[in-house]
Amino acid sequence: MSELVGTRTPRRARWAVTVYFALTGAGLATWTARIPEIKRDLGLDDGQVTLALFSVAAGSVLAMQVAGRLADRFGSERVMGPAGVLLAVSLLVPGFAGSLPVLLAGLLAFGAGHGTVDVSMNAQALLVQRRYGRPIVSTFHAMFSVGGLLGAGAGALAAHLGIGVGTHFAVVAAVTGVLLVVARRALVESEHVRSGPQARGGRGVPGAIVFLGVLAFFCSLGEGSMADWSPLYLSDVLDSGPAVAAVGYAVFSAAMATFRFLGDRLVSRFGPVALVRGCGLIAGVGLGAALLVHQEVAAIIGFGLFGVGLSCIIPQVFNAAGSRDPSRSARDLAQVSTLGYGGLLAGPVVIGLVTQSFGLTVGLAVPAALALLVAASAGAVRPRS
Template identity: 40%
Template sequence: MSQENALHGRWAVATFFFVNGFMVGSWAPQIPLLVARFSLTETVLGLLILIFGLGAVVAMPMCGWLISRHGSRAVTRVSGVLCACSLLAVALAPGMPTLIAALVAFGGLLGGMDVSMNSNAVVVERRLQRAIMSSSHGFWSLGGFVGAGVGGVLAEQWGHLAHAGAVTVVALVLVFVAMPKLIVERKPAATGSGGLSGFPRSPLIYLTGIVALFSMAPEGAVLDWAALYLRQEMGAGLATASLAFTAFSGAMALMRFLGDGVRNRLGAVTTMRVSGIIAAVGMLGAGLAPSPAAAILAFALAGLGIANMVPIAFSAAGNQPGISSAAGMSVATTIGYSGMLAAPSVVGFVAERTGFTPIFIGFAVLLGVVLLMSNLVRPADDIAEQPAPSASASG
């Protein structure tokens, strides 16, 4: 494959990252409206978010197995089309049973698309022989920034259904434009363990997944609860409340576009440590903020710190020695997204009894633990050492 085609594939997979983030960001302003539509308490909403997360956690290893048989491009294309339509299904749900089914599908498609596009990004990294993971996640954050920022205004003015319909149209257009340019592996990726599950035996990949989990759990808390925190505990309006995730995602996008250069200069381990300190300070500030404006600024600082932590963990997972990128990415994303998509359900249960302040302080402590585990991401520096031909075969 020519360098030009590899560059086209790089921008194609970036578009899928943007669409996935756009769908997640568009979900954020729908949450307060969902609470109003179904008169949900924090505990019930937390359980629904848990169901949403379980859909993703179940889908991720399944998609890792599908990638091993059909390649990351095929799975990315199918999951991208279906994911683009999934928020509309949530908005159309007339009752609790259909809402639960729609949330399971929405979470599963977001998770499956995430595994496949990250696996495809590793293929592109190896074809280009340079890091693109942080900037790819930058497009995810940019999508979240646009989805949450524009979505807060549109949802407030148009209502939940028209907003979801507009999101679906935009996402489908972007997916169909990018689909033809995605890189295809020369052969489907081997799982590296031979069984249906495709689970690697090395304990290092599971510890790397825990690093991803501890980095992503605060991100999930900001996505699912920051708007409600500002609205219920600080009296902010819907548009202002949605700015919490907007500022978080915008700061993440900015830093992620700079992240590949920062990582090349400092190395993965040092970048992870510096990022963890910044993220912990931001989450602590959000929990102690005296006003919505201060909380929004603190969430932005947390976004700057968390920005490169997840891409570095994923790149380390995709470049583990002796493990195919599909198998490594499947494990890391499954463990990591269990933090982003499932752990915030616990927040709802706790917040109903304690408020959000101790929760965000607790996440600051969790980010501190990542500092102690930062040596585990050293394989993220080994992209240039991977030979391109074998990498393209392993996906």
């Protein structure tokens, strides 16, 4: 206990978890930012690139199922260290891969590291929040967004300066690995570690967790659709130039990151149910109204409001899932994260299918409608007595 109080204080743990969230976002963005060059260097076609993206997703989803059980049994702080090392080291493989099979193997490992860190760091975030006695989870998610922006920016700069993918990835891997190993020492110890027969029990997924996962799926579907379809809406539907078309997603991303920093204060003042309901209404009404107005400025404002609305929902969904039963917090988070990840992957596809039949305006109305459904279901994030 003296070690916990003396060196693993909640304040130090908060900074350590912040490092994990930021570097995990940066690591994922580092890979995505250099995809065009990896595609060119290996001579990949679009189908092979899709297979590479699927490898990351498959590694993440499969690892999440195992990571939840490991974190509940041994403690999230014990899982985060090895998972962070795997995340960093596996980034080297796509940087130096000389063939498609090697690339796929490396990305599968990278996805596994990302999925394991994702589940365990969210479980640790809830543990640190309990030690603080006030909401702080939204800020962690904001730092993931900031890390993603920094990783993407560094990738663009490295490409502009002609720095090779291997060199770039090696530097990021070294910095990430060192910082995550150092940060691991400040994490707090889990309170509800499962062992023996207790660790093997409870295989079923509670209905409440499934429902929270569906809400995460709806929100992530909207987030995924913005990345691919918001620029096309501005360019193809509203005939905007390339510069204006790029602004829409930038405004969405900036709004989401900014308001995640405000999320902890908002949930302290209004409570999670009112916050999720209000955010869902802002996202659904803001995007829906912009699509009806059918103008450039309105579209950009609508994308920004959609980012504002989505910003605080996922952190509260994760908070509700991880707080429902502390003895299986990580496993419940793993299920919700898996469904959320599925929404992120399915978003562009779903919008594309709707667009083929009804046009892109109707296609983007889908995430607006789903946001309104989330608002109507806000009671699901009510803290359990």
